[in-house]
Amino acid sequence: xxxxxxxxxxxxxxxxxxxxxxxxxxxxxxxxxxxxxxxxxxxxxxxxxxxxxxxxxxxxxxxxxxxxxxxxxxxxxxxxxxxxxxxxxxxxxxxxxxxxxxxxxxxxxxxxxxxxxxxxxxxxxxxxxxxxxxxxxxxxxxxxxxxxxxxxxxxxxxxxxxxxxxxxxxxxxxxxxxxxxxxxxxxxxxxxxxxxxxxxxxxxxxxxxxxxxxx
Amino acid sequence: xxxxxxxxxxxxxxxxxxxxxxxxxxxxxxxxxxxxxxxxxxxxxxxxxxxxxxxxxxxxxxxxxxxxxxxxxxxxxxxxxxxxxxxxxxxxxxxxxxxxxxxxxxxxxxxxxxxxxxxxxxxxxxxxxxxxxxxxxxxxxxxxxxxxxxxxxxxxxxxxxxxxxxxxxxxxxxxxxxxxxxxxxxxxxxxxxxxxxxxxxxxxxxxxxxxxxxxxxxxxxxxxxxxxxxx
Amino acid sequence: xxxxxxxxxxxxxxxxxxxxxxxxxxxxxxxxxxxxxxxxxxxxxxxxxxxxxxxxxxxxxxxxxxxxxxxxxxxxxxxxxxxxxxxxxxxxxxxxxxxxxxxxxxxxxxxxxxxxxxxxxxxxxxxxxxxxxxxxxxxxxxxxxxxxxxxxxxxxxxxxxxxxxxxxxxxxxxxxxxxxxxxxxxxxxxxxxxxxxxxxxxxxxxxxxxxxxxxxxxxxxxxxxxxxxxx
Numbered sequence: 195x196x197x198x199x200x201x202x203x204x205x206x207x208x209x210x211x212x213x214x215x216x217x218x219x220x221x222x223x224x225x226x227x228x229x230x231x232x233x234x235x236x237x238x239x240x241x242x243x244x245x246x247x248x249x250x251x252x253x254x255x256x257x258x259x260x261x262x263x264x265x266x267x268x269x270x271x272x273x274x275x276x277x278x279x280x281x282x283x284x285x286x287x288x289x290x291x292x293x294x295x296x297x298x299x300x301x302x303x304x305x306x307x308x309x310x311x312x313x314x315x316x317x318x319x320x321x322x323x324x325x326x327x328x329x330x331x332x333x334x335x336x337x338x339x340x341x342x343x344x345x346x347x348x349x350x351x352x353x354x355x356x357x358x359x360x361x362x363x364x365x366x367x368x369x370x371x372x373x374x375x376x377x378x379x380x381x382x383x384x385x386x387x388x389x390x391x392x393x394x395x396x397x398x399x400x401x402x403x404x405x406x407x408x409x
Numbered sequence: 410x411x412x413x414x415x416x417x418x419x420x421x422x423x424x425x426x427x428x429x430x431x432x433x434x435x436x437x438x439x440x441x442x443x444x445x446x447x448x449x450x451x452x453x454x455x456x457x458x459x460x461x462x463x464x465x466x467x468x469x470x471x472x473x474x475x476x477x478x479x480x481x482x483x484x485x486x487x488x489x490x491x492x493x494x495x496x497x498x499x500x501x502x503x504x505x506x507x508x509x510x511x512x513x514x515x516x517x518x519x520x521x522x523x524x525x526x527x528x529x530x531x532x533x534x535x536x537x538x539x540x541x542x543x544x545x546x547x548x549x550x551x552x553x554x555x556x557x558x559x560x561x562x563x564x565x566x567x568x569x570x571x572x573x574x575x576x577x578x579x580x581x582x583x584x585x586x587x588x589x590x591x592x593x594x595x596x597x598x599x600x601x602x603x604x605x606x607x608x609x610x611x612x613x614x615x616x617x618x619x620x621x622x623x624x625x626x627x628x629x630x631x632x633x634x635x636x637x638x639x640x
Numbered sequence: 641x642x643x644x645x646x647x648x649x650x651x652x653x654x655x656x657x658x659x660x661x662x663x664x665x666x667x668x669x670x671x672x673x674x675x676x677x678x679x680x681x682x683x684x685x686x687x688x689x690x691x692x693x694x695x696x697x698x699x700x701x702x703x704x705x706x707x708x709x710x711x712x713x714x715x716x717x718x719x720x721x722x723x724x725x726x727x728x729x730x731x732x733x734x735x736x737x738x739x740x741x742x743x744x745x746x747x748x749x750x751x752x753x754x755x756x757x758x759x760x761x762x763x764x765x766x767x768x769x770x771x772x773x774x775x776x777x778x779x780x781x782x783x784x785x786x787x788x789x790x791x792x793x794x795x796x797x798x799x800x801x802x803x804x805x806x807x808x809x810x811x812x813x814x815x816x817x818x819x820x821x822x823x824x825x826x827x828x829x830x831x832x833x834x835x836x837x838x839x840x841x842x843x844x845x846x847x848x849x850x851x852x853x854x855x856x857x858x859x860x861x862x863x864x865x866x867x868x869x870x871x
Contacts, residue, residue, distance in 0.1 A: 206860035210775055216860040248503055249640045253860060271505035282500025284428070284491060286435040298424045299506050301415040325435070345504070405861075563789065570782050576772040584769060584786070587762040588793045590754075591800035618800055625792055633785045636706055640778070 199224045199349050199380035200245060204254035206404075207240050214240040216404040217254065222382070222397070224259070224348075227375060229391040230384040231409060232401035238384040239278070241401065242351045245382070246276040258349060275347030277355055281338045283326045289313060289337055290322040296344055312340040317366070331358040339370055350374050352383045356390065368394065418510050425506070425514025432491055433522055439487060440522070444529050447480040451530060455537050462539050469538035470600035474593055477527055478560065482582045484522050485564045488515060489572035498638060508635035512565060516630060520561035527553045544603040544612070552603060555619040556596040562626035563588050569637045595619045646841060653834030660828040668820045680738045682824050686832035687731035688756065694724035694836065695759065695794065702787030705780060711855075714780035715847035717787055718770070719840045721763050727836060728760045751801035758797045762790045776854050 200222040207215040215237045222228050232238050243249050245256065247263060247270040256263040258270045283292050290309050297305035313319045316336040326334065335358055342350065352371070356364050364387075371394055375381055385391045392398070400409035416424065433440060454472040458464055492498035501511055531549065535541060542549045564585055571581040599615040664682035671678035698720030705713040735753065736746045747753070766786045773779035 204860075208856050208860070210854055211856050213856050213860045217862070246503060247505075248499065268505045268507075271503050276503060278496075280496035280499065282497050283495045284432060284497055285494060286432050286491065287428075291431065295424060295428050296500070296504055299416065299421055299501070299504050301413045303414065341500070566785070566789070570769065570785070573778065573782075574769065574772045575774075576768075580769055580772060583765045587758050587765060588789060590758050591793075591796040594800050621799075622796055625796060629789060629792055633706075633788060636781055636785050 197224050198222070198257070199226070199259060200256065200382075202245070202254070202256035205241070205244060205251050205256055206253045207244055207249065208252040209240075212404075213252075214404050215244065215251075218401070218404075218406055220399060220406075222380060224380050225375075225378055226397060227381040227383065227395040229388075229395035229398040230382055230401065231386075231388065231391070231398065232384075232407075236401040237404035238401055239353055240404070242276060242278070242353050242382065242384060245349075246274045246351055247271045248276065272345075273348045274351060275342040275345045275349070276351045276353070277338060277342050278353040279357065281326075281334045282341060283334060283337060285327040286325060288323050288325055289318055289329075292326060292337060293340060293344060296341055300345060302344065308344070312343055315343065316340045316370070332360060332363045335359060335363065336366070339367070343370070343374075346377075347379060349380045349382070352381070352385070354385055355383070356385055356387050364390065418507055419513070421506055421510035422513035422517070425501070425511055426518050429488065429515055429518030430521065433518070436491075443480055443483055443487075444526060446483060447476050447526055447530055448533055450476040450479055451533060451537065465538045466540045466605070467601070469534055469540045470602075470604055471597040472538070473527075473530060473534045473600060474556065474596045476530060477523060477556070478586070478589060478593060480526055481519075481523055481560050481564055482585065484526070485519055485561075485568035485585075486571070486577065486581055488519055488522075488565070489568045493572050502638060508638055509631050511638070512630050512634035516561045516565040516627070519565055520557045523557035523560060524554060527557060540604045542603055543606040548612070549600070549603045552596060552599045552616065552619075555616060555623060556592060556599075559592040559596070559619060559622050559626065560589060562623065562630045566630050566634055566637060569634065573637075592619065592622050595622065646838070649834045649838035649841070653831050653838060656827060656831035656834065660824065660831045663824045663827055668824045669818075671821070677738065677741050680734055682828045683832075684731060684734040684738055685825060686829040687727050687734060689829060690832050690836040691724050691728035691731055691756065691759075693833075694720045694727060694840065695763075695791065696720075697840065698724060698763075698787050699791040702784040702791075705784040706788070709777075709780065711780070711848060711851050714783065715844045715851065716840075717780075717783055718847045719843035721766055721783075721787065722843055723836060723839045725760060725763045725767070726839070727832075728756055728763075732756060732760065749801065751798060754801045755794060755798045759790070759794050762793055766790060776851060 198221060200220055202218065202220045204217045204219060205215060206213060206217055218237070218241060220228075230238050230241070240249075244251050244263070245258065247258075247267040250267070251263065259273055261269045261273065263270055284295075287295075290313060293309040293312060294305055297309055302308050310319065310322070313322050316339055318333065318336055318340070321329070321333065326337065329337065335355070339355075350371075355367055355371075359367060368390060371381060371383070375394075381395070383391055383395055398409065400407050451472060454468075454475065455465060458468060489498075492501075498511070502508065531553070567581055567584045567588075570584065571577040574580050595615045595618045599612055599619065602612045602615070660682065664679050668679075668682075670676050671681075698717050701713045701717035701720055704710070705717060732753070739748070740746050766783060769786060770779055770783055773782060
């Protein structure tokens with residue numbers, strides 16, 4: 195795999211009349227961490243979704259670890275984990291069931307053990323059998339993180355991960371991000387909490403109106 | 410990275426199917442409501458027809474399938490509501506899971522739910538409309554199975570489309586009903602033949618048409634579903 | 641040159657329509673079995689043919705869009721569906737008028753009539769689905785999927801209803817009917833073709849203009865001379 199986690203040139207994405215993302219270029223080495231800042235509506239979420247292979251770019255090109263985002267989207271998705279405001283959870287299912295499904299779909303060997311391990315890591319082992327419907331916002335966030343960790347993504351994208359977390363939760367999130375970094379994952383962190391962001395990341399990219407701008 | 414053995418298309422579809430069945434089991438209160446809706450529809454039709462037992466008997470096949478079709482709109486809508494709630498479908502897509510596997514799993518799950526619904530409706534139909542399965546219950550079961558599969562394939566595609574739209578409640582029946590007309594005709598005819606006897610051996614042609622319908626729409630579903638859920 | 645064709649189409653079409661009406665109403669002798677009532681066939685049949693032609697256009701454009709997304713394909717699909725709906729409605733209305741004195745009913749369940757009506761309802765559903773989708777890209781993609789399914793539906797409805805007795809005129813090929821009938825029918829068909837082509841052209845233009853209003857320019861704005869950013 196290429197040593198460049200992200201190699202994006204002129205990445206743009208149009209939604210109707212608006213260019214939500216306009217000619218963003220970015221190079222990020224594997225193992226590095228990037229802080230992504232910008233006001234609401236500046237294109238941070240769009241950029242993350244494009245990099246995750248969730249939506250195609252309208253123009254421009256990018257490669258993730260040497261995999262072309264346009265033609266090798268499925269392979270890109272295998273390498274990338276995306277944590278967003280949406281939890282991707284099923285309300286009627288329990289915490290462990292919500293993790294077992296992606297575990298089986300990813301082909302994890304011994305999914306039950308891995309799920310138990312992850313629930314322990316995010317402090318939800320006591321609530322494994324409870325339906326997600328009963329969970330608080332903070333607990334859902336933790337479960338979403340566990341879901342992302344299931345994949346062991348080489349590139350982890352975080353879209354406002356500290357939202358809805360209390361100070362304890364924020365600390366826990368920082369620990370988990372550092373763990374990911376420790377294992378060699380590349381991280382892109384979009385957040386308004388500049389202090390946390392700067393302590394976790396070495397580089398910074400600021401977006402305004404869908405384009406790169408001075409912070 | 411820990412060892413991973415990616416499942417193939419059918420295996421992934423099976424995981425999606427199990428998930429859907431599990432969610433349906435967990436939310437069985439909603440399923441109960443669905444069953445009661447279907448039963449009331451069947452009763453309403455019988456009241457609309459009036460007490461003429463011969464008329465009721467002749468119409469039983471048709472009204473059974475109307476009840477199933479109306480209920481299918483609710484069932485299909487619900488199937489995608491749970492996916493839209495927390496963008497769970499997006500989550501599956503991005504794992505990545507092949508969109509075709511998602512279609513196969515969900516469409517099969519929806520067909521299973523509809524079949525369960527029909528199983529509940531049949532005894533009520535036989536009683537209220539005063540008919541018997543002259544050609545045998547196994548044949549009836551076969552027609553029910555083919556019909557539920559036939560509703561589920563295009564239903565799953567349209568439910569996915571409607572779920573993304575503003576007017577999801579009205580769009581699903583609006584899109585689904587016209588396309589189900591051949592299936593509705595075949596199922597009603599076939600069911601009527603099973604209930605009242607198939608003297609001229611026409612059942613084969615109708616089931617043949619139903620099978621053709623299924624082949625066409627399951628193939629189209631597999632081909633087109635990715636375009637619906639992938640941007 | 642293009643302008644000449646574009647403005648020529650309605651003019652030629654109107655002239656042919658006028659002369660074709662004279663042909664159909666007075667020149668051609670009354671039909672042997674059906675009498676003067678059958679003269680409506682000279683507008684009913686071409687209307688239905690135009691409906692089928694335009695729905696073929698919609699199917700082709702939908703297929704095109706799914707293989708290679710383009711606004712031209714989407715505009716053609718939209719124009720095809722709408723104009724098909726227009727001519728189909730005209731065809732069904734004219735057919736209904738013809739049916740009353742001929743068969744004694746305004747409506748029956750014959751294969752072609754039923755297929756066309758289902759087609760029209762399907763297209764109306766497609767138009768509704770388009771209206772409820774604001775994002776132009778998703779709208780185009782969903783319409784293309786719906787267009788493919790509508791075409792499959794048309795074929796299946798045709799087959800399912802055909803397997804019964806039909807009241808509709810058995811299809812007569814030109815060689816078994818007299819030359820004046822053939823000429824009049826062909827003349828009117830071309831008249832309708834020119835009018836339909838003009839309608840599609842204008843509608844296609846309208847669709848593209850509407851897209852232009854909804855879409856950002858095809859290229860994103862150039863990057864500023866001084867790049868801020870990655871520190």
